[in-house]
Amino acid sequence: MKAQRNVWGETLVDLASTDPRVAVVDGDLANSTKADLFAEAHPDRFIEVGIAEQNMVGIAFGLSMVGYRPWLSTFGVFLTHRALDPIRMLVSQTGANVKIAGAYSGLLNGGSGKTHQDVEDFAIMRAMPGMAVIAPADEFELAAATRWAAEHDGPVYLRVARDAVAPVFDERYRFEVGAVHLLRDGADATIISTGVQTSRVVEAAGLLERQGVSARLIHVPMLKPLDGGSLLALLQPGPVFTVEEHSVIGGLGGLVAELTSSSDVPRTIHRLGLADGWSESGPAEFLLDKYGLSADRVAGRILERLAVGVLS
Template sequence: MKAQRQVWGETLAELSKTDSRIVILDGDLGTSTKADIMAKDNPDAFVQVGIAEQNMVGMAVGMSTVGYRPWLSTFGVFLTNRALDQIRMLVSQTKAPVRLAAAYSGLLNGAAGKTHQDIEDLAVMRAMPNMTVLAPADEYELEAMVRWAAEFDGPLYIRVARDPVVPVFTEAYEFELGKPRLVREGSDVTLISTGVQTSRTVEAADLLQEQGVSARVIHLPSLKPLDEQELLSLIGNVDRVFTVEEHTKINGLGSLVAELLVESDKPTRLTRIGLEDGWSESGPNDFLLDKYGISPKRVAEQVLAVRA
């Protein structure tokens, strides 16, 4: 298994050798985000901006006007909070082809604490006009997304996780914008997840199977745009749907699916599994996943409790 951040750095460094438009602007976190791979392999395609995320956005937009396809590299929390005004005004409103690589996304950021955890990013970016929002499940989907994004002509936000997870897909995976993916068949309940949480949700489905519950698992790599009719079709004829996300339950994946279901004619009950409204905290990965109810075991327990 490889961490998404490692694959992100390696893939961009490789692509930059044949595509001179690709450049990484780094916010002084290259050793963490793995932007330093580009700095070592192709230093001409690497710009060290320092701890100046707002300036970094402006620089990237300027570079995009002369043909570059810049990637911004920093922790997600600094993009969706500290540099939000610049992203809104300079990237979103102008439809600039700037890629926002949100490293250390979600709850698990190596014990850096709640100041560096970003569990509200999907809510912020999903509401941003013109913004494409992606959350890959594993290393293979991340690589496919980066290769696809090299030719994408518009603003893009992609979650990049710090630590590796059990892969959901294989090297043969091909990314299709907006397309939901059925990763596990099941007939009793439908579990919908996104990002690296999908790997844990598949593990939760295994635990549910041991308890006699057949769980279908759907992965959403693209939260915006989304093929809504395809998702409704994949949900199937079950009486209970669960969304599972490493994100606050407010305006994230659960809200997206709730909006879709309430506007459809599908009579399906929805339960949202995710972080409650409150600040998260620092700690070991397994502890945090259990505490906030998104470890495979805790997800399975919540599904069983609702069905009891």
Template sequence: MKAQRQVWGETLHELSKTDDRVVILDGDLATSTKADIMAAENPDAFVQVGIAEQNMVGMAVGMATLGYRPWLSTFGVFLSNRALDQIRMLVSQTKLPVRLAAAYSGLLNGAAGKTHQDIEDLAVMRALPNMTVLAPADEYELEAMIRWAADFDGPLYMRVARDPVKPVFTEAYTEFELGKPRVVREGTDVTLISTGVQTSRTVEAAELLAEQGVSAKVIHLASLKPVDGDALLSLIGDAPRVFTVEEHTKINGLGSLVAELLIESDKTTRLTRIGLEDGWSESGPNDFLLDKYGISPKRVAEQVLAAK
């Protein structure tokens, strides 16, 4: 297994060898985000901005107007909160191809403190017009997503997790399709829909459910905006019970997205959202936090069994 942040740094460095448009702007977190790979191997494609995220967005926008495809390197919380005004005014409104790489995204940044956690980012970015919002499941999907983004002509926000997870896909995954949901595990009794690295834990939850005699289909949605709603509804089919599972607040994240689609369809599917309740998260080890907030494989399986 390889951490997404490592794959992010390596893939962008690889792309920069043949694509002069690729450049990383870093907010003094290169050793954490692995932007230091670019700094060491191709310093001409690396700009150290320092702790000045708002200015970093402005610089990236200027570079984008000159034909570059800039990637911003910092923690997700600093993009979706500290630099939000600049992203809203300079990136979202202009539709320029600025890539917001949200490192250390989600709940599992407890070692750095709850101030550095961001479990509201997808809600914020989904609400911005023209913003593409992506959350890859593992190292393989992330690499395919980065290579796809090289020629994508628009702004995007991409979650990049700190720690490695059990892969959902394999090296055979080379073509990312924007908006397309994927079935990563077949099942007949219940349907679980997940996004980002939480999909890996959701697959593990499905395996635990199988031990209890419950067959669970798992659908992975890497693109939260845009999303092929018809394709997702087709995969849900006539499932009587659907659960969304996300490493994010329940407010305006994956669960809200699926609810929006279901309520506008003619389906009578019952939906249960599994995610963080409205409130501030806290610092702590990964496994402790996953259990506390109900999104570890065991806790997900327990909630499905209790609700089924």
């Protein structure tokens, strides 16, 4: 297992060895995001701006205007919140070739605490016109998504997790725009997940199977653009659960609800994620358990819903 942040840095190093357009603009966190690997390998295309996130977006925009395809490197929360205005004005509105790597995203960010957690990023970036939004499940999908983003003409938000998770895919994985992936079949419930939460949901599906519940598991790596028709085609009669390391407002659950509400067969979507409120600091396993996102808690919450007759 390799952490996504390490794979991101290694992939950029490799890309830059053959593509002189690849550059990195960092916000004083290269040793955490692993942009330091790029800095060591390609110092002439690495720009350290310090703790000046709005400035780094402006610098990246300028680089994109002269032919570079720059990556922004810092914690996700500093990009989707502190630097949101220049991302909106300079990157989204112009369609600039700026790639946004939101590191340490989600609930788990080491010892940085709740000030550095970002569980609103899907909602914010998904609403940004022209912005591709990707949340890879593991190291293999992260590497493939990074390569796709580097070649894509237009802005991209890539959610990069801090820690390693059990792989969902392998080295044969190929990234496809808007694709959804059926990871396992089942007849009693449909579970839809995204990002590294999918690794935990795979484990939860195994726990459910031991309790006699057969769950169909769908992974959505790209929240925007998304092949909505393919996702709807994979839904089946019975309860539908979305699971995400994100607020239940505006993220994957909201996306699936939007799709199903306008389909021929509307459904009730049971959204598992963080409720409307601020998260808190704490060890990773504690937070996963507290917010119902560990494999055990996901399985337990679904069993509870099924036990009270949630069948729509």
